[in-house]
Amino acid sequence: MSPLDLGVAMLVVALWGINFGVAKVALLEFPPLFLMGMRFIIVAGLLLPFVRMPRGKLLGVLALSTILGTVHFPMMFNGIKGIDAATASVVAQLQVPFASLLAAIVFKDRLGWKRAAGMLVAFAGVMLIAGEPRLGDSLGALGLVVAASFAFAAANVQIKRLGNIDGFALNAWMGLFAAPQLLVLSALFERGQWEAVRNATWAGWGALLYIAVLATIVAYGLWYRLMRRYDVNQAVPFMLLIPLFGVLSGVVLLGEPVTWTLAVGGLMTVGGVGIIVLRRPRVVVNDKVTNLT
Secondary structure (H helix, E strand, O other): OOHHHHHHHHHHHHHHHHHHHHHHHHHOOOOHHHHHHHHHHHHHHHHHHHOOOOOOOHHHHHHHHHHHHHHHHHHHHHHHHHOOHHHHHHHHHHHHHHHHHHHHHHOOOOOHHHHHHHHHHHHHHHHHHHOOHHHOOOHHHHHHHHHHHHHHHHHHHHHHHHOOOOHHHHHHHHHHHHHHHHHHHHHHHOOOHHHHHHHOOHHHHHHHHHHHHHHHHHHHHHHHHHHHHOOHHHHHHHHHHHHHHHHHHHHHHHOOOOOHHHHHHHHHHHHHHHHHHHHOHHHHOOOOOOOOO
16 A cells, blocks of 8 residues: 555544544534434535436435434434443444344355454453443443444445445435435434524534535545555555544543543454454455444
8 A cells, every 4th residue: 555545544544533522522512313414414415416326226225324314323323422432433343243243144154263253352342341330321322332333234234235336426315315314303303403503603513514524525535545446455454443533532522531441442342343354354344335423
């Protein structure tokens, strides 16, 4: 990998990792479902004029938008709202062992003992974090992040079934389909949306734009370029650095503490995920969607 592309890869994982802390900032001002609805409105509005309709695949994209828009994002962002960004960024890495398990079930992929051991280490790390006393009142939120990670792994199965599709077109049309789902859910289950819009500060609007523009459009655009130029096993290992930037974003933006339990549990989780990714990156990570937030 050239020095320029190495820098691009680091920028992408930094944008995705910092997104956890930025999401916490946005959630201080906007209800979670409403925030995600606005995110997808911005993404669709910016991308749709420049992409083609994925003809013959719209029903598949609609199904994907339901998995992500109705299931994954509501759980993920409600979970992030209830726990610190550092913990969320680590626990979200369970998407990889979940994806590996689903690949074994759906695509008959053989796990092997090394990847199975990696899964056990990753889950053990999350269990260690969950046992931390400071999270005693937040286990429900932690569970939502775990469940959202499983939903994202299921979404990757759907993406694999879609076959070859332009990444920008996928994000654009998925945003068009997901936005109304999220806004309807917001209308049913949330209150104070318009008050949040009227009272939002520059920090809230800036966080929303970061989530939609930098963490979604820019980061995915750069990532697709890397995936086209390099083998998956050259690019995917950089994703192991996402929790590092997630922890840093929580510390710098929100003043969150880093405890020994979080540090050890985080290392176990990332280490287990690393075993899975480095053993079979083409199976456990799809080259179109790679990040939970």
